[in-house]
Amino acid sequence: MKIPRILVIAAAATLSMLSPAAAQKAAPLPVMASFSILADFVRAVGGERVAVDMLVGPDADAHVFTPAPADARRVAAAKLIVVNGLGFEGWLDRLLKSAGSTAPVVVASAGIKARGNAGAAHDHDHDDDDHDHDHDDDHDHDDDHDHGDTDPHAWQSVANARIYVRNIRDALIAADPAGRAAYEANTRNYLRQLDALDRELRETLARIPAERRHVISTHQAFGYFTEAYGIAFKAPVGVSTEQEASARDVAQLIAQIRREKVPAVFLENISDPRLARRIADETGAKIGGTLYSDALTKADGPAPTYLDMMRHNMRTIAAALAN
Amino acid sequence: MVSMVHDLLIAPFADFAFMRRALIGVTALALGACPIGVFLMLRRMSLVGDAMAHAILPGAAIGFLLSGMSLFAMTAGGLVAGIVVAALAGLVARTTQLREDASLATFYLLSLALGVAIVSMKGTNIDLLHVLFGSVLALDDPTLLLIAINATVTLLVLALIYRPLVMECVDPHFVRSVSGAGAPTHLAFLALVVVNLVSGFHALGTLLAVGIMMLPAAIGRFWASDITGIVVVATVAGIVSGYAGLLLSFHAGMPSGPAVILVAGGFYILSLLFGPVGGLVRQIFPGRHLEA
Numbered sequence: 001m002k003i004p005r006i007l008v009i010a011a012a013a014t015l016s017m018l019s020p021a022a023a024q025k026a027a028p029l030p031v032m033a034s035f036s037i038l039a040d041f042v043r044a045v046g047g048e049r050v051a052v053d054m055l056v057g058p059d060a061d062a063h064v065f066t067p068a069p070a071d072a073r074r075v076a077a078a079k080l081i082v083v084n085g086l087g088f089e090g091w092l093d094r095l096l097k098s099a100g101s102t103a104p105v106v107v108a109s110a111g112i113k114a115r116g117n118a119g120a121a122h123d124h125d126h127d128d129d130d131h132d133h134d135h136d137d138d139h140d141h142d143d144d145h146d147h148g149d150t151d152p153h154a155w156q157s158v159a160n161a162r163i164y165v166r167n168i169r170d171a172l173i174a175a176d177p178a179g180r181a182a183y184e185a186n187t188r189n190y191l192r193q194l195d196a197l198d199r200e201l202r203e204t205l206a207r208i209p210a211e212r213r214h215v216i217s218t219h220q221a222f223g224y225f226t227e228a229y230g231i232a233f234k235a236p237v238g239v240s241t242e243q244e245a246s247a248r249d250v251a252q253l254i255a256q257i258r259r260e261k262v263p264a265v266f267l268e269n270i271s272d273p274r275l276a277r278r279i280a281d282e283t284g285a286k287i288g289g290t291l292y293s294d295a296l297t298k299a300d301g302p303a304p305t306y307l308d309m310m311r312h313n314m315r316t317i318a319a320a321l322a323n
Numbered sequence: 324m325v326s327m328v329h330d331l332l333i334a335p336f337a338d339f340a341f342m343r344r345a346l347i348g349v350t351a352l353a354l355g356a357c358p359i360g361v362f363l364m365l366r367r368m369s370l371v372g373d374a375m376a377h378a379i380l381p382g383a384a385i386g387f388l389l390s391g392m393s394l395f396a397m398t399a400g401g402l403v404a405g406i407v408v409a410a411l412a413g414l415v416a417r418t419t420q421l422r423e424d425a426s427l428a429t430f431y432l433l434s435l436a437l438g439v440a441i442v443s444m445k446g447t448n449i450d451l452l453h454v455l456f457g458s459v460l461a462l463d464d465p466t467l468l469l470i471a472i473n474a475t476v477t478l479l480v481l482a483l484i485y486r487p488l489v490m491e492c493v494d495p496h497f498v499r500s501v502s503g504a505g506a507p508t509h510l511a512f513l514a515l516v517v518v519n520l521v522s523g524f525h526a527l528g529t530l531l532a533v534g535i536m537m538l539p540a541a542i543g544r545f546w547a548s549d550i551t552g553i554v555v556v557a558t559v560a561g562i563v564s565g566y567a568g569l570l571l572s573f574h575a576g577m578p579s580g581p582a583v584i585l586v587a588g589g590f591y592i593l594s595l596l597f598g599p600v601g602g603l604v605r606q607i608f609p610g611r612h613l614e615a
Contacts, residue, residue: 244578247569250460251339274461281463282340 288320349565405517545598
């Protein structure tokens with residue numbers, strides 16, 4: 001399933017080496033995105049002029065991804081590499097080194113005000129307005145393998161997605177100056193769609209009564225969503241799915257759900273649903289459905305693009321929290 | 324004072340159903356796995372448990388890939404893979420000059436490589452190694468039932484094959500010369516090892532499942548000198564480790580699977596030092612106790 005795509009890219013790369021002048025017109029710019037959501041942004045901005053590939057595909061978990069040699073080959077074929085940064089892709093540097101890639105790496109989250117990593121459920125308190133994590137936003141992705149101090153899930157706020165898209169546009173223009181007009185037009189078009197999405201999110205979620213605006217999910221991926229849209233999320237494990245829950249975390253979460261009468265527990269497409277089910281069972285909170293946090297779905301799923309993903313999450317949350 | 328003790332030792336289980344389930348899970352697990360661990364140890368097969376735990380991984384992985392987080396598929400896959408590896412290893416050992424440990428090593432490594440290949444090529448959502456980590460805090464009714472059934476089957480089969488098994492531990496050549504019970508006993512025993520590892524991986528994950536099997540057995544060895552005594556001590560040690568490990572996880576915020584095994588490790592070190600049967604202190608000061 002993966003192989004044809006690899007072959008296509010390898011073939012494209014070989015062709016472009018053989019006849020650089022002829023290929024530049026015909027072959028699209030090969031871009032490698034680190035995971036599915038970035039790939040979707042690149043596709044939106046690049047349109048026909050780019051051939052997007054991704055390392056961590058739909059429904060897969062980038063926190064614990066292990067690159068294979070085939071991935072190194074695909075990276076080596078790319079002319080531009082787009083990563084999230086904020087410590088999300090801890091495996092990236094080794095991969096770039098072993099792939100011997102000299103392509104420019106663009107950190108899509110550059111310029112975003114990073115949230116601190118609040119850790120597991122017990123020690124943080126999602127006030128809707130807690131902007132006090134003023135960690136300097138120097139996307140220090142290269143020495144932060146464990147999400148030590150920043151929350152990488154910045155795309156969960158549409159305002160940040162706008163920054164991602166602009167960063168990607170600038171990088172594409174730098175890599176392929178001939179496409180400037182197309183990239184700028186695509187970006188304008190996509191930013192309009194993002195604006196519409198942002199308005200829709202705010203309007204829909206604002207209708208939820210304040211006392212019902214807190215929910216449980218399986219891992220701490222919705223910090224930026226909380227800041228932007230005022231729905232408080234708690235989770236038994238922290239921002240990386242790599243952590244394992246302790247009995248204390250789970251007990252505190254359950255006690256909190258009982259105390260605050262949290263109405264719903266959500267599952268995520270990338271993490272183990274068993275613990276969230278157990279918690280829902282024990283507290284009487286209902287399972288509100290599946291949210292998509294860190295990965296899109298395949299084309300036939302409910303969230304094949306970023307716009308679909310955010311709308312799906314919005315509808316799922318709104319449906320579960322409405323009375 | 325009483326209420327403090329209550330808060331510390333009992334309240335976590337009284338207040339939270341998931342803690343009660345976890346406790347029932349590890350207790351049932353210990354009841355089956357600890358006696359098996361004792362026999363593995365006495366037959367000098369302590370590392371076989373480890374090998375078999377790796378061997379069941381690809382089966383569970385295939386089960387997961389075929390039907391998602393299905394208890395039945397993952398259990399069946401693990402059982403099939405484990406028993407195939409055990410049977411092939413036994414077959415090769417009996418028909419060729421390769422010894423059983425060597426043939427087991429080859430088959431479990433093949434099985435493990437297959438498992439890793441499947442895990443890496445998976446096209447699905449949840450990270451498989453994470454699933455195989457087990458989650459003692461998320462035991463649902465079917466999983467608990469499975470662990471309980473496995474423990475019951477283990478104890479019944481153990482009762483049936485107890486005599487030949489004990490004799491084989493002591494003198495395998497004697498058993499072979501007086502009856503043909505040696506080979507079937509051995510195979511039944513290996514099947515029990517697989518059954519308990521599959522139980523264990525639902526609760527603790529493939530790797531830590533071996534811990535609840537072997538550490539209590541090693542603890543038992545320092546407290547009793549006859550097999551029955553070792554089995555009893557090991558089972559009690561396993562249950563107490565489970566209970567104390569869950570408390571540690573609850574109060575100190577440690578991940579629960581490792582907490583259980585680390586507590587068992589603590590008991591092992593205490594036994595190693597102070598155990599009456601061959602403990603280090605007893606070895607260094609042998610006279611003092613005799614004079615008393």
